[in-house]
Amino acid sequence: MATLHVTDRAGKEHTLTADTDTSVMEALRDHDMPIMAACGGCCACATCHVYVDGEWAGKVKPPEADEIELVSTSEYYKEGASRLSCQIQFTPELDGLRVTLAPED
Amino acid sequence: VIAADGTVLPADMVVVGIGILAHDELARAAGLACDNGVVVDEFAQTSDPLICAAGDVTNHPNAVLGTRLRLESVGNAISQGQTAARTMMGKKAAYGEVPWFWSDQYDLKLQIAGLRHPGDAMVVRGNPANRKFSVVYLRDGRIAAIDTIANLKDFMPAKKLIAEHRALDPEKVANPDIPLAETVVTG
Numbered sequence: 001m002a003t004l005h006v007t008d009r010a011g012k013e014h015t016l017t018a019d020t021d022t023s024v025m026e027a028l029r030d031h032d033m034p035i036m037a038a039c040g041g042c043c044a045c046a047t048c049h050v051y052v053d054g055e056w057a058g059k060v061k062p063p064e065a066d067e068i069e070l071v072s073t074s075e076y077y078k079e080g081a082s083r084l085s086c087q088i089q090f091t092p093e094l095d096g097l098r099v100t101l102a103p104e105d
Numbered sequence: 106v107i108a109a110d111g112t113v114l115p116a117d118m119v120v121v122g123i124g125i126l127a128h129d130e131l132a133r134a135a136g137l138a139c140d141n142g143v144v145v146d147e148f149a150q151t152s153d154p155l156i157c158a159a160g161d162v163t164n165h166p167n168a169v170l171g172t173r174l175r176l177e178s179v180g181n182a183i184s185q186g187q188t189a190a191r192t193m194m195g196k197k198a199a200y201g202e203v204p205w206f207w208s209d210q211y212d213l214k215l216q217i218a219g220l221r222h223p224g225d226a227m228v229v230r231g232n233p234a235n236r237k238f239s240v241v242y243l244r245d246g247r248i249a250a251i252d253t254i255a256n257l258k259d260f261m262p263a264k265k266l267i268a269e270h271r272a273l274d275p276e277k278v279a280n281p282d283i284p285l286a287e288t289v290v291t292g
């Protein structure tokens with residue numbers, strides 16, 4: 001288990017304790033955070049878009065080409081911060097990770 | 106394959122597409138209107154406004170498509186579910202999600218938005234030999250649907266353009282170097 005800090009779209013902060021053998025998307029979804037994650041985690045829909053907070057951006061495994069191609073077409077894309085949370089494995093090294101839910105497209 | 110009339114069709118592979126029948130028995134037993142699924146309005150309300158229905162089982166109007174349909178897709182089930190939830194919370198909003206679908210075919214990501222009609226004009230965007238391209242369907246010059254094959258960058262812009270019924274310049278659409286959003290006919 002590890003800690004995940006989440007800022008929702010209203011600016012409210014949540015501290016979640018989540019398994020580290022899931023994706024960040026699954027951790028968010030399992031804690032009733034309002035992400036649609038419609039495709040279930042196969043990088044097909046961009047409805048689990050989050051911003052990874054600056055201090056963590058360098059510690060998270062970089063995105064694959066498919067993920068960049070999809071998320072970069074979001075109206076709310078922020079270079080260097082935008083990620084699809086289904087593509088981030090929540091590993092023990094990410095204990096304390098901070099993400100903000102991006103607005104919905 | 107031997108057909109009922111005795112016709113023999115030689116085939117290496119047979120793909121069977123038999124469709125789906127909506128399981129609307131419960132709704133019928135409750136006296137709700139059913140016609141190719143549970144009939145709902147744009148707010149996901151059945152013929153009894155205190156009962157909502159959502160997802161594959163509903164025969165529903167879609168404001169973007171301008172028609173009634175029954176749709177078998179995850180995106181529809183989720184979005185129409187939200188419409189039903191809003192109705193129950195007293196925050197009614199008409200349903201109008203652009204239909205969308207996805208599939209992973211081996212190493213290729215297939216994404217589809219909109220519903221194509223047989224008469225739509227097809228514009229291929231990119232070279233299929235590169236295993237990365239899109240096919241845009243124009244109806245009376247306006248984008249009605251898209252298939253993207255390992256071409257994720259076209260998917261979300263297309264979904265938005267379909268919702269807005271945008272007219273696109275077919276010559277520009279055929280040029281994959283021009284972002285889809287910049288192929289809109291202006292003026």
